[in-house]
Structures are given as C-alpha cells and as structure tokens.
Amino acid sequence: xxxxxxxxxxxxxxxxxxxxxxxxxxxxxxxxxxxxxxxxxxxxxxxxxxxxxxxxxxxxxxxxxxxxxxxxxxxxxxxxxxxxxxxxxxxxxxxxxxxxxxxxxxxxxxxxxxxxxxxxxxxxxxxxxxxxxxxxxxxxxxxxxxxxxxxxxxxxxxxxxxxxxxxxxxxxxxxxxxxxxxxxxxxxxxxxxxxxxxxxxxxxxxxxxxxxxxxxxxxxxxxxxxxxxxxxxxxxxxxxxxxxxxxxxxxxxxxxxxxxxxxxxxxxxxxxxxxxxxxxxxxxxxxxxxxxxxxxxxxxxxxxxxxxxxxxxxxxxxxxxxxxxxxxxxxxxxxxxxxxxxxxxxxxxxxxxxxxxxxxxxxxxxxxxxxxxxxxxxxxxxxxxxxxxxxxxxxxxxxxxxxxxxxxxxxxxxxxxxxxxxxxxxxxxxxxxxxxxxxxxxxxxxxxxxxxxxxxxxxxxxxxxxxxxxxxxxxxxxxxxxxxxxxxxxxxxxxxxxxxxxxxxxxxxxxxxxxxxxxxxxxxxxxxxxxxxxxxxxxxxxxxxxxxxxxxxxxxxxxxxxxxxxxxxxxxxxxxxxxxxxxxxxxxxxxxxxxxxxxxxxxxxxxxxxxxxxxxxxxxxxxxxxxxxxxxxxxxxxxxx
Amino acid sequence: xxxxxxxxxxxxxxxxxxxxxxxxxxxxxxxxxxxxxxxxxxxxxxxxxxxxxxxxxxxxxxxxxxxxxxxxxxxxxxxxxxxxxxxxxxxxxxxxxxxxxxxxxxxxxxxxxxxxxxxxxxxxxxxxxxxxxxxxxxxxxxxxxxxxxxxxxxxxxxxxxxxxxxxxxxxxxxxxxxxxxxxxxxxxxxxxxxxxxxxxxxxxxxxxxxxxxxxxxxxxxxxxxxxxxxxxxxxxxxxxxxxxxxxxxxxxxxxxxxxxxxxxxxxxxxxxxxxxxxxxxxxxxxxxxxxxxxxxxxxxxxxxxxxxxxxxxxxxxxxxxxxxxxxxxxxxxxxxxxx
Numbered sequence: 001x002x003x004x005x006x007x008x009x010x011x012x013x014x015x016x017x018x019x020x021x022x023x024x025x026x027x028x029x030x031x032x033x034x035x036x037x038x039x040x041x042x043x044x045x046x047x048x049x050x051x052x053x054x055x056x057x058x059x060x061x062x063x064x065x066x067x068x069x070x071x072x073x074x075x076x077x078x079x080x081x082x083x084x085x086x087x088x089x090x091x092x093x094x095x096x097x098x099x100x101x102x103x104x105x106x107x108x109x110x111x112x113x114x115x116x117x118x119x120x121x122x123x124x125x126x127x128x129x130x131x132x133x134x135x136x137x138x139x140x141x142x143x144x145x146x147x148x149x150x151x152x153x154x155x156x157x158x159x160x161x162x163x164x165x166x167x168x169x170x171x172x173x174x175x176x177x178x179x180x181x182x183x184x185x186x187x188x189x190x191x192x193x194x195x196x197x198x199x200x201x202x203x204x205x206x207x208x209x210x211x212x213x214x215x216x217x218x219x220x221x222x223x224x225x226x227x228x229x230x231x232x233x234x235x236x237x238x239x240x241x242x243x244x245x246x247x248x249x250x251x252x253x254x255x256x257x258x259x260x261x262x263x264x265x266x267x268x269x270x271x272x273x274x275x276x277x278x279x280x281x282x283x284x285x286x287x288x289x290x291x292x293x294x295x296x297x298x299x300x301x302x303x304x305x306x307x308x309x310x311x312x313x314x315x316x317x318x319x320x321x322x323x324x325x326x327x328x329x330x331x332x333x334x335x336x337x338x339x340x341x342x343x344x345x346x347x348x349x350x351x352x353x354x355x356x357x358x359x360x361x362x363x364x365x366x367x368x369x370x371x372x373x374x375x376x377x378x379x380x381x382x383x384x385x386x387x388x389x390x391x392x393x394x395x396x397x398x399x400x401x402x403x404x405x406x407x408x409x410x411x412x413x414x415x416x417x418x419x420x421x422x423x424x425x426x427x428x429x430x431x432x433x434x435x436x437x438x439x440x441x442x443x444x445x446x447x448x449x450x451x452x453x454x455x456x457x458x459x460x461x462x463x464x465x466x467x468x469x470x471x472x473x474x475x476x477x478x479x480x481x482x483x484x485x486x487x488x489x490x491x492x493x494x495x496x497x498x499x500x501x502x503x504x505x506x507x508x509x510x511x512x513x514x515x516x517x518x519x520x521x522x523x524x525x526x527x528x529x530x531x532x533x534x535x536x537x538x539x540x541x542x543x544x545x546x547x548x549x550x551x552x553x554x555x556x557x558x559x560x561x562x563x564x565x566x567x568x569x570x571x572x573x574x575x576x577x578x579x580x581x582x583x584x585x586x587x588x589x590x591x592x593x594x595x596x597x598x599x600x601x602x603x604x605x606x607x608x609x610x611x612x613x614x615x616x617x618x619x620x621x622x623x624x625x626x627x628x629x630x631x632x633x634x635x636x637x638x639x640x641x
Numbered sequence: 642x643x644x645x646x647x648x649x650x651x652x653x654x655x656x657x658x659x660x661x662x663x664x665x666x667x668x669x670x671x672x673x674x675x676x677x678x679x680x681x682x683x684x685x686x687x688x689x690x691x692x693x694x695x696x697x698x699x700x701x702x703x704x705x706x707x708x709x710x711x712x713x714x715x716x717x718x719x720x721x722x723x724x725x726x727x728x729x730x731x732x733x734x735x736x737x738x739x740x741x742x743x744x745x746x747x748x749x750x751x752x753x754x755x756x757x758x759x760x761x762x763x764x765x766x767x768x769x770x771x772x773x774x775x776x777x778x779x780x781x782x783x784x785x786x787x788x789x790x791x792x793x794x795x796x797x798x799x800x801x802x803x804x805x806x807x808x809x810x811x812x813x814x815x816x817x818x819x820x821x822x823x824x825x826x827x828x829x830x831x832x833x834x835x836x837x838x839x840x841x842x843x844x845x846x847x848x849x850x851x852x853x854x855x856x857x858x859x860x861x862x863x864x865x866x867x868x869x870x871x872x873x874x875x876x877x878x879x880x881x882x883x884x885x886x887x888x889x890x891x892x893x894x895x896x897x898x899x900x901x902x903x904x905x906x907x908x909x910x911x912x913x914x915x916x917x918x919x920x921x922x923x924x925x926x927x928x929x930x931x932x933x934x935x936x937x938x939x940x941x942x943x944x945x946x947x948x949x950x951x952x953x954x955x956x957x958x959x960x961x962x963x964x965x966x967x968x969x970x971x972x973x974x975x976x977x978x979x980x
Binding site for chain 1: 643644645646647648649650651652653654656657708712714752753754755870919920922924925968972973974975976977978979
C-alpha cells in the first residue's frame, strides 16, 4: 500500500530519479538568497575596540573563569577552562586586558543577559606560545583529551563540544564519517565560501577526524546549489576513502538525520544516536577548526560569519569571537535605512537579536539584516483548514495539523503521543501553511510546557521522598534518644529500680510524642492553628504510609490507596506492630543494661565514671535522680486511670 | 524572541478557494449549455445567501467579518450546493439549502475549519429529505426538451413557478438516468433495454455526461495546481468502478456498467470537489484513500439498493462521521520510528 502511495506521489511530484540519493518526506524549496554574499571573498574583520566573550557559547556546563579583571592576556590564552564533561573552554581572541567579568546581553532567543568576559585589545595581537601537535604519531586518546582545551564546538549551530564527539573509549564503532556541508538554510554561505577558499585545509581536517574516529570512509554532503564548493572539495580530496556527494537542494537536508538518510539511506531510530549505527556527523567548519588546532595549535578564537540581508555589501567575514555585531555591520558597508532588526542564523530557524551590541559567538554562522520587504510581517492567522500541506512538508513525517490542534488545546499528553518531541522545529510546516498559523511557535510552547510539567513533577516526587526520609529520620532519632536515655539511666544509677524508671520515661516520651501536634521542632509558633493541625495530620498520614510500606511484605503500597487520609485496618495494625517493636527494642536495651550491671556487681566493680565527677556533675546527677523519682511517682499515680 | 521561520510561501486560503471556483467554471459553462442559463441564477442566489448568512453569523458570533468573508469558503459551499441541485430549482429551495449549509452545518460548529460535515452536502441532504419531489425532478436537457425554455422563461419559473402558456411541468422535466434505471429495474426490465431510452447518452445521461466531463477537467486542474491531492479522486473513482464492475460482471442484466456509474449523477463533482473538502475530510494519505473508497462504495450501494436515485450526499456525510477514527488509525510512520 505504502509503496503504491509513494510511487504515485513521486509520479505526480516528478521527483528526480537520482538513485544515489535517498529522499526523505517533505521538505521545502525556499529561495536560497546565497548569491548575494558569495560575490566577495572571505574578509578579515579589523580588531574591534572590545570583545565580549559569553561563557555560555556551547551546549553543556559553563566553564570556570581563570582570569581576573585587570589581567593581561595573550592571544589564544585560555580564559575559562571546561568544567565537567560536556563543557568547552574560552580563549582570548587577541591580546589585551580583561576589563570586566559581568552580565551582558548575549545573542540568545531569550534576550537575557549572561556572564561575559570583556577583553579590551592592546592592538598588538600577540600570540601566546602555541603548541602544534604531530597528530599522525600521537596517541589518539591524548589527542582527543587535548581537544578538550581547544574550545572547539560544533560550528554548524549546534555548538556541541567537539572533543566529546571524538571520544571513542579505546574502541570506535564509527565506520562512516559524514561531513555536513549541505548548508540548506537560505542566505547562509559561510560553509560554501569556506569550501571554495580553503578546501585543502578542510580535507586535512577531515583526515584528522577520520583518523581519530577510525572511520573507514567519509562522505561529504553538499547541496547542488554550491557547484563551486563541490568541485573545489572534489579536487582537494586526497584519499579514496573520501567522497563528495552532491544532494538536491531541499531544506532541511542539512539536518543531521535527514542528511544521513539522503546520503546513506539509513534512518537513525528516534531513540538512538547516529553513533549507535556507526555514523558520526561533523560540520565542515568544525573540521577546519580541528585542523588548525592540531596543525598550528590555534584554539577556537574565530569563525566565518555571513553578514547578509539588508546591508550594502553582503559578504563573509572571519570574525573573532566576542566582536560586537555593529563592527560586522559596519564592515559590510552598513545597514540600509529600512533595516528593522537583525536575525542570527537563517530565516527558517534563526532568531531576533536583541540589539547591535551583542557579540558574535561560536554559534553565529550568519547574521541577516532584516527589512520589511525581505521578511514581511505575517498576516493574522486564519483557522486551520486541515489541508495537510504541513504534513506533506514535514521532513519527520509528523502530522503538524494534529500537533497544532493538541498544542493549542493544551492537550499535552496527546501531543506527546503524536511524537511532538520528534519535531526538529525546522519551520517547513509554517512555511507552507495557507492559514499563516505560526505552527512552530505552538510546538515550542507545548514542548517547554511539557518539560516544565515534567520538571515540576520530578521536583514534587523528590520533595515527597525527602519529606518521607526526614520523617523517618525524626522517628529514628527519637527512638535512639529513648534508648540512650534508658541506657544512661541504667548505667548512671546502680539501683535496680532505675530500670522501671527508664521504662516509664521511655513510655512517657512515647506518650508525649503522641500528644504532640507537631513533632516538627522547627515550627516555633506555639498557638495551634488550623494549619498546624493540617500539617500534623499530613505528617501522621505520611507516618502511617511509611509504616505500612515498611511492614507490607508485598511492598506494593505505592498505590493510590496509600495516599488517602483514611486509616485502613492494615495501617493501624502496622502502627501497633511498630509500637510493639519499639517497646521490644527498649526492653532489649534494658536487658543488656541489666546484664552489664550484673556482670559489674559480680566483678565487684562500680559503674564507670561515677567516682571522679565534679561537684557540678554530681549535682546534676542528683537532680536527674530526683526528677526520675518524681516521674516514677507520677506514672504510678496515673496507672489506675 | 524566536519567531522563525521568517519566510513563507503558501497560497492563502482565499487563493485556494478561488482556484476551486475557477476549476468549477468549465462545469458551469457546460451546465449552462446543456440546461440553459437558469443555473447562473441559482448560483447567484446561492452566493448571495451564503455571504449574507455568513456575515450575519460572524456578526452574531462577534468575529471579524471581512477576513472570513474574503476567505471565499462560503462561496465554494454555495456553488457546490447550487450545482448539486436540479436546474430550475425554485429560488426558495436554493435559499433554504444554502442558509442551512452555512448557518447550521458551518457557523454553528465554529465556522471555517471546525465543521465536521461537508456543509454543501448537509444542505443538500436536508433539502432531499424535506422536499423529495422537487429534488428528484430534473428538467430535461435543452436538446431533449419538447419545449426548450428561454432564459427569461427559466427566470420566471425559478422565481414565480410560472411556465409559459400551455406548457406543463411534466413536459419540461424527466427522470434522471439513475432514477429511471432504478424504477425500470424494479419493473423487471434489463439494463441493456433500459439504457436505450433517449435520456441515456454515450456513457451516462445525455447532456449530463458533458457536464460531468467538464468537472473532470476542472478536477485535473486542481490536482495539477496541488490544491487537492490525487488520493481522494483516484480512490473514489477506483472504488466506484471496482464495485460496479464486480456487480456488472456477475449480472450484467441487472447492474449497469462502471462507466455509467462514473459518468452519471454527481460522481465527478463528488470525486474532485466534494470529498476534497479538507475540513471535513481526513488528513493522512492512507486515510484519504480509505475515506474516498468508502464514499465510492457507499455511493454505489445507495444508488443500487437505497431509496434515493443518487447516493453521493449521504455517502459523504456517513464517511465524514468516520474521519476522526480514520485519521487516528492511519497515522503515518514517523521518521526514525519502527516500521
């Protein structure tokens, strides 16, 4: 059935019969707008007046700052070291002085400020001592470990620390290295220009990565709208293990899973990584960074950025990380008068930048100056007419119209059932929607809501667990205290009667404990309020639960019934048993003390530490004895009741 | 703020609806040629009623009127209903049907995008049940009529039910081939002899098959323009052809051939214009096949065994009910999920 559908669909769509490429569902063909920024070669951007280096430029933990305000640093010197496994270092892009370590606005969809190191260049651009590596003869593990301090992250936009992708733990199961040079988003040309101008270095980078992964073959995927890049790469290929494969221009073929399918006809299972099936994907610019790190010892301090859109001279620039956006705009001939704002990334998945002072980061592959005639404001959304054009365009083969319906209705469980989390937010659905519904926004909303709900649930579970544990601890401490009391009483006093007192005391404590409305000593308010009663009731319930679960042999009391406030006969029985256990413990302690005492009497020794006590201590002992007598009397008089 | 994508490339709802209307034009031209200009009057009445009813309901529901009227969906409903009704249907019949379609079947469910049933077919079904006599009396095509009515005479008939002197209603109307076939079969006649009657043409109804052919043309344009997917018409026509072929093969004396069924009644209108309503239809490719095949089979069964000459309206409404189930059961495999 599906075969017939596919055949008929292809017949009507007139899909190219290129048997070498394995098409995925959907995709769209937006105008690529790449020609604008490829007329000029990659240019070096002049040293800006200051560099703002956000600590968070990658996926993972924030690195630990190694410098202080006022420190002089050299170009390439590490400013922050990676902390934890998934983390990346930050290096000084030029020589100069650290002038601030403070919160600044960073290029992020939230537009919120984050910790940044501000570096004021001295203009000399003095390199620190660089250490090139003879990667061909070095141990792979050492090489990958050294990459940890290179600061290199995925430059395609994902910014995942590169050293983690190369860790093979001795044995590698990666047979195929896929180099992602599809660059499917419109406007972006940084990878295109990189391949045209630096194909030789890129190929060397591929050699290194291939060597580190132990991958037998490498496929470089390039969209057919970059013929110059493809031919430059083909010409530069040095080994038969590398192959340049041209794929049809179709957004989002640059998505890793889509690209793997296109090139290899392999569908990565949704719950697995590409490495599970022996494939690792690297962006082409990342590979070049790896080459420069090993060959010259240069850490990640710059990248190529496409500055395009509504600027006088769209062009690619090699930009130091931390360079304020305004310097880049100036270099591109300035923005045209009707520029409204700037977009980082492509027009399909990019986001609005908060202002022109934000720094260029490791993720910044493209900056587009936006103007109304480039990106028209979307008309007001009309109702969904269920035309399913979105489903036809979805590269993940989801049903966006259903996801929209569920997300809009806050029906999150259903949205999850319909595989909301498989959505890659590529924007194809919104791109083709006749009703101009901002579908992706609905999915982002639903995803964040679901994640928040899951987190809240997790936190609640944790809090409950912690509370249960705390209550158990209080219980245990009480028990221990009672036991200690009993033991001390016996040990401190050589009278046989004392055992009775101890028992009485223990019982009293137990009694008082029962009477206490709130065993919680932290609650200082003495007046019993409704709230306190409620708390006490809750605690009592929790105790009952705890005991029930402790005693139940089936240990399946996590069921809903256990959470109910009503005391079931089982719970009561459990409580009784616990009480008996407790008394038995006390009795055992008393027995032990008695035995000790007996032994001591037989040996003709008095209890320890009663001889050389000070007057104060003796007074205390006497006082305690008196108290005990009193208690004994009280309990005796109470008995008849 | 992350509000990407910043670019879109899609026809608006209005453009889609306008293309559907455009695709109906060949059918309307053929219709006018065969049955006279009366249909243009019906179309005008239906369009006016639909827009007025839509505007009124939008106002009551406190929705913006202009964007929703401009989406042209009400006009599509009006045209489909008018084309499904017998030519020369009295004006009030068109008004009642259109009003019901727009107000009850569409706006009361929430307007565009929310109606579970095809509005035009709801309007049609209501009229068929309420006024069966008028709804099953079709005027003969002009070339077959004893007294072909002029446009002015048709106008008179539509608005005041008045015919020129000494012409009786029976003289201008006749049973449709589907209707005629059914009654004659009940009289124990054989298909071969029945279809020799003058009202039968090459494939279906004489004259009517031209209109049907024009619909097919318009439908192919819609597929070419990617306004409708090929799944629906293909599955509908294939199912209708398959079931009629099976019956015809078993007993050709009692069951008409597949071509007759494909080219008669509202088959082509249904295949390309009625079941292709996206709102009340399924969305998955596989679901579309099942849905359309279901309509095809039901249409045939109602035609052959039901109480009405044509079964399209009821078949569509019955399958509309199954849409949520069909969609739920035919979810395509998501990329990376197990086969």
